[in-house]
Amino acid sequence: MSWNVTRNLSLPGKWWGTLAVRLTAGYAISGLLTVFFATASLYVVLVSELERSTDLFIADKVNVLRTMLRDRPNDIDALREEVELESAARRYEQFYIRLLDEQENQLMVTPRMAEQLDLPQFIALAHKRSDHAIAMKGLRGQAFRVTSAEVPVNSSPAHTDTIQIAVDVSQEEELLARYQRWFGAIMLGAFVIFPVAGYQIARRGIRPVEDMATTARHISSTNLRERILAEGYPVELASLADTFNKMLDRLEESFERISRFSADIAHDLRTPVNNIRGEAEVALARARTVDEYRDVLESCLEEAVRLSDLIGALLFLARAESPLAHPHRVPVDVGELLGGVREYYEAAAVEGGISLTTALTVEPVFAKLDRTLIQRAVGNLIANAVAHTPPGGAVVLRANADATTIRIEVSDTGEGIPQDALPKVFDRFYRVDKSRSQASGGTGLGLSIVQSIMVLHGGRVEIASEPGHGTCVTLHIPAA
The missing domain is CATH 3.30.450 (Beta-Lactamase)
Known part of the structure; x- marks a missing residue:
């Protein structure tokens, strides 16, 4: 028995709470009742058969005498x-x-x-x-x-x-008396043997549970690699061990993701703060002209804006993952929404020599959506597409719908994404080209925000890309 179980047994009133004692009591009582009823039933049958045998003998004698007196x-x-x-x-x-x-x-x-x-x-x-x-x-x-x-x-x-x-x-009475004595001896032996045998069976049966408890005690935030070896376990406990191991796999993966996320946050927050500090220290090292101080303030302002955008994105993701978060749905003309977003980013696209257009169906597409969230999701996709499309390229917005799903598609003719990077592009702070993203001020949170918005709407996001041939991101939103 494990130390915890032994300790519980030593406390008044705690011994009955142990699984081993309860199983032992159940086995012992069941066994004793089975032996008692089986033996008692045999005794009743024996008495009945002896009486029947005697009655048949008497009836046979009466019949013989009746025949003789009659004939x-x-x-x-x-x-x-x-x-x-x-x-x-x-x-x-x-x-x-x-x-x-x-x-x-x-x-x-x-x-x-x-x-x-x-x-x-x-x-x-x-x-x-x-x-x-x-x-x-x-x-x-x-x-x-x-x-x-x-x-x-x-x-x-x-x-x-x-x-x-x-x-x-x-x-016959002596036979029944001997049977009663044997009955008492059997019940006395069963009263001694069954609890001992039941305890051994219970201890052996709960040993896998104790192994699971021992493994669980070794698990901490710094040690998530412990696993339960379920070989030789009963089917039910093997299934429980497998479920426990899968839970540990998910926990380990979550902790690793949180660790990477924390490291990325620290890195992305440290960079603009260090830039602001460096600019300030250089500016204060000696006397500067008004123009030099203006340049320093402008540089600090850019880093502050970048820092504010990063904090705002992190706060949005935290709110979006809250169980209490719900989108504010209103009737929206999807074509009109895409047109508004296109107009907002058109200046940046023209500046980069990129064509930004919409390709909508003849029939208007209406849906109940959170306008602000969908605008942000589509805006993030357009910003990514414009940032990764060379001059002369094109970014196209499309929308269509059927009875169950509304699809919003943002495609470009840019540089594309390597196939091995596609599964990671929705991870926070992940950047396919880290040097370029840093230079352009990207935080690596744009696609994570898009995915969170789709989850809030009960939808999903898909991405398809081929290096050198552009990228296509599709938002699937339930129509109802």
Whole structure:
């Protein structure tokens, strides 16, 4: 037993709370009840069969005597042999017979019957229930089963005799007494063996649970590599161990992502802060002209804006991942929304020598969306496309819909993204070209924000790209 379980057992009232003790109690009680009912059932069956055997013997004797009195009433020797002599030849399960006439005069009797039985009591009991044999105690304490029957003599219903039969069942009583003693011994042995065996079974059964608990105790934020080896476990516990291991895999992956995220935040926050500090230190190193101070302030302002944008993006992502975050949906003309975003970024596109156009279907596309969030998502995609498309290229906005989904597509003819980088582009702070992104002031959060906005709308985002042939990002938004 583990240390925790042992400690609990030492506390008053805690021992019953352990799984091993509860399982042991369940096994022991179930086993004892099973043995008790099985043994008791066998005892009842044995008693019933012994009584049935005796009753059949008595019925057979009555039938023999009835036949003899009906067919051969004058064959006294045969009657005497059946009544007086046969019982004397038996060592065990002796029986006694009395034959009475209509006036209850004794015609024939087994020797020593009066020494074994209280005959008046015999007559009283036999007359109470003449259809079945009943139990009776002899003068020496022996157990008997007795019965009485009236039989016609010489096939004449007017003349009947009475047959009284008593069978000594002391041997059967001794057999039942021995069985009862064995029954007590078996129950006593079961009372000792079952708890011990049940405890061993319970301990062996919960050992995998203790292994899981031991593994869980070793897990911390700095040690997530522990795993449960489920080989040899029962199917249910093996499934639990596999689920536990998968949970640890997810936790380890989440912790690694958080660690990378924290490192990226520290790096991206440190860069503009260091730039502002460096500019200030250089400016204060000696006297400067007004124009030089203006240049320093402009540089510091650019870094402050970059820092503010980064903090704003991080706050947005934190709010978007909150379980309480819900988009404010209003009816939106998707074509009109894309046209507004295109106009906002058109100046930047023209400055870079890039064509920015919209290609909309003839039928207008309406949907209930959070206008501000969708504008931000599409704006991030256009900003990325313009930043990575060389002069002379093109960026095209498209929108279409069916009964279930609204699709907004932003495609460009830019430099494209390597295939190995596509699975990572939605990770925070990930940059395909780190040097260029830093130079252009990118934070690496644009696509992460797009993905968060799609999650808030219950949709998804897809990206397809080929180096040298451009990129296409599609937003899939549920129509309902």
